[in-house]
Amino acid sequence: MTDLVRLGAAETAAAVAEGTVTAEEVASAHLDRIEQTDGAVHAFLHIDREQTLSAAAAVDARRASGDQLSALAGVPLALKDVFTMRGAPTTCGSKVLEGWRPPYDSTVVERLRDAGVVVLGKTNMDEFAMGSSTENSAYGVTHNPWNLDRVPGGSSGGSSAAVAAHQAPLALGTDTGGSIRQPAAVTGIVGVKPTYGGVSRYGLVAFSSSLDQGGPFARSVLDAALLHEVIAGHDPRDATSIDAPVPPVVAAARGELGGVDGLKVGVVTQLQGAGYQPGVQARFDEVVALLTSMGADVVEVSCPSFEYALPAYYLIAPSECSSNLARFDGMRYGLRAGDNGDNGVEQVMALTRAAGFGPEVKRRIMLGTYALSAGYYDAYYGQAQKVRTLIRRDFEAAYSTVDVLLSPTTPTVAFPIGERADDPIAMYKADLATLPSSLYGGPAMSLPAGLGDDELPVGVQLMAAVQRDEQVYRVGVALEAALQDRWGGPLLDRIPELVSGGAA
């Protein structure tokens, strides 16, 4: 029998549709794989075998009754623990929400259910999606399946690790400043941040509302596109949701919109060179050369305001977080501490938040509170929003001459667990290349580009204009084919086999 956990999402759905395998068998194989490997990886926070198998059985029943199945029916998926789902806890990696069972489904979960996608469980993450390593989770660190001593990236590190470890062919993450693209890059898989507003944020616990965006992880560009199409589209329950057709991402990933021949590709001057590891820069330069050989017209593009993306981001995101996380006050849901009959409500709130939040969340709440306070607002938050405008203008100018922009996804390969844990600025630099398109709002993909320093994966980032998500898939799928041709197979074929059930 074929090893079901090695199949991609499209292949799995086809096998289920043809009846060569049932959705229940597929789900069961993945649950077994999780059982064997998650002691070492720790990608998941919550698994409910029975619930997963019954969801899979429902897909089989739909097929048996002759229902038209979606392109992903019967495919298992790992869900970042920031999306609400009835019947399962949602913790956001935080003690403050330990044990909370949301009374409603997020829109993306609703759409997954409708499409017959089978949720395997909830994945680990940096607390409230703040971090680049998944070390900020209150429930333990996730290990990179390529090297268990390294981080899997973050904040969606449980989702990236699950897909790289063949625990799930698909996963959902969220990206505020790079939290899908960076983990995808350091685990050797595909990750996409759709255009802001392309995927509903209803039921996505908010960190920074003007930046948060859900998106797919997969082992191939086509699989990512299929998932993108399922979760995207207008949702009246999210006021920032774009009321327009979903860009033709699947057609692009099938090569139906053409290849890269004659396409104009811009290499961003500011997102390479100094600060980027030699192995990262080398793989990136090879990708640029490859695209040129494939007929793309590659030019260098300067985006001077990108230099200020990091400081602008670390004012805007903490400011929004300090406001959004005010809701965790121990009154209506989640943890309550110090309610002893003597303490008044403000003291209970302060004790609850002190006990419930980890250090990075506390840092960012205080930073945001500072940036928003009277006397500092104009100098910090106000000025950061103006810089955001300049970054947007740089992108708009670039896209008036090129179709896509290109950069390394991250400055380095996966770093060792613990190396940056108490050095916020070093941690923030992991998102140097992903922050600009977050502030702008355009779509961006990280695609495996080969192995770099320490034989660890390197990602290349493809960026496109707002609502032109198909462009990153069009270039991504052509590049993926050319690279795999050169490697003689997918990069993930080179991942070390995980010791069954071994401790890290």
Next chain:
Amino acid sequence: MPALNRDDVAHLARLSRLQLTDAELDHYGEQLDVILGAVARVAEVAADDVPPTTHAVPVVNVTRPDVIVPCLSREDVLAGAPAAEDDRFRVPRILDEEAP
């Protein structure tokens, strides 16, 4: 760059509703100083005549039809509460004893 003293950090912690120890105030104070020093670089950009961007893809006047739709049931909502009593959230006292 503004160096934050312990009182400043204590004030921020109070505004943030975070009960922190003196050791935590000192530790976070040092880290916040470093972070503020790094993010203050936005001031280098001449942007006086630049309008702010609040959202990546702005949409305006998003409304829905004024129609009543079902909401969550009381049981569902209170099921997640840290404390409930008489079909309501139970909360600690909201006024100080000595308040008028």
